[in-house]
Amino acid sequence: MSVVNYGTREITCKIVYYGPGRSGKTTNLQHIYSQLPEERKGKMVSLATETDRTLFFDFLPLDLGTISGFATRFQLYTVPGQVYYAATRKLVLQGVDGVVFVADSQSRQLAENIESLQDLHANLADEGFDPRTIPLAMQYNKRDLPASEISPIDELDETLNFRGVPYFAANAINGGGVFETLRSIASMVLSRLSAPAAKES
Amino acid sequence: MAANSKKSEEEDSGEFADFMADISQEIAQRVESLDAATKAPPEPKKATPLPRDAGLILEWENLPDRMIEEMR
Numbered sequence: 416m417s418v419v420n421y422g423t424r425e426i427t428c429k430i431v432y433y434g435p436g437r438s439g440k441t442t443n444l445q446h447i448y449s450q451l452p453e454e455r456k457g458k459m460v461s462l463a464t465e466t467d468r469t470l471f472f473d474f475l476p477l478d479l480g481t482i483s484g485f486a487t488r489f490q491l492y493t494v495p496g497q498v499y500y501a502a503t504r505k506l507v508l509q510g511v512d513g514v515v516f517v518a519d520s521q522s523r524q525l526a527e528n529i530e531s532l533q534d535l536h537a538n539l540a541d542e543g544f545d546p547r548t549i550p551l552a553m554q555y556n557k558r559d560l561p562a563s564e565i566s567p568i569d570e571l572d573e574t575l576n577f578r579g580v581p582y583f584a585a586n587a588i589n590g591g592g593v594f595e596t597l598r599s600i601a602s603m604v605l606s607r608l609s610a611p612a613a614k615e616s
Numbered sequence: 617m618a619a620n621s622k623k624s625e626e627e628d629s630g631e632f633a634d635f636m637a638d639i640s641q642e643i644a645q646r647v648e649s650l651d652a653a654t655k656a657p658p659e660p661k662k663a664t665p666l667p668r669d670a671g672l673i674l675e676w677e678n679l680p681d682r683m684i685e686e687m688r
Binding site: 419421426447450451452479482483484485487590594597598601602605606608 | 631632634635636638639640642643644646647648650
């Protein structure tokens with residue numbers, strides 16, 4: 416996917432929120448959407464089942480307007496976390512510029528976090544991306560739950576963040592850490608604009 | 617309660633404004649560096665230095681014989 420198009424003066428970045436089922440990926444997008452000023456609110460597409468689970472994916476176009484002469488758009492996606500939607504996750508990852516891995520901080524969800532992270536790496540590799548270099552931010556969500564139910568941040572980070580990428584504690588349901596995470600991944604993606612390979616559309 | 621709620625909304629809308637400010641700055645820097653890279657004049661091509669006697673025939677001895685030999 417082209418990140419910057421000099422011809423049309425457009426910058427488009429695709430960011431995918433990845434993670435196990437019920438970790439809070441959709442909640443992240445919902446919070447971002449709720450904070451958008453009316454004039455910038457596009458349409459958030461969310462395909463959910465009757466039980467309110469993401470069936471296919473969520474899509475939130477963020478039109479940031481013209482910045483430094485470039486029409487700038489961020490496209491935020493989530494993947495369905497459930498194991499059986501593997502094909503959809505792969506599809507959503509096509510052309511991705513950056514990934515936010517939303518981990519569930521609950522101690523009993525650790526295995527699901529690890530499985531989802533392995534799934535992310537496998538799917539990135541299948542789509543031709545290098546899982547070791549693609550912009551990635553880790554978000555440890557649900558920090559608002561009782562301490563007895565969640566793993567300490569250090570423990571989660573040691574287990575999941577082997578690349579040592581930026582990580583954020585979050586309670587997305589109240590908006591905590593959501594924009595910090597988005598700012599971090601956006602910055603990482605934008606920093607690659609100066610890379611020679613990213614100049615061409 | 618209503619006042620708190622309103623204040624919360626104002627703070628929340630500030631989240632996006634802060635985000636926009638940071639991102640705008642980031643993009644401005646990137647665009648500047650890209651522009652600079654695009655406008656930078658190409659480096660002049662350096663000519664490969666040739667030896668001073670390049671192209672000169674220095675060995676005249678038996679030259680006609682060698683030419684005849686090559687023409688055969």
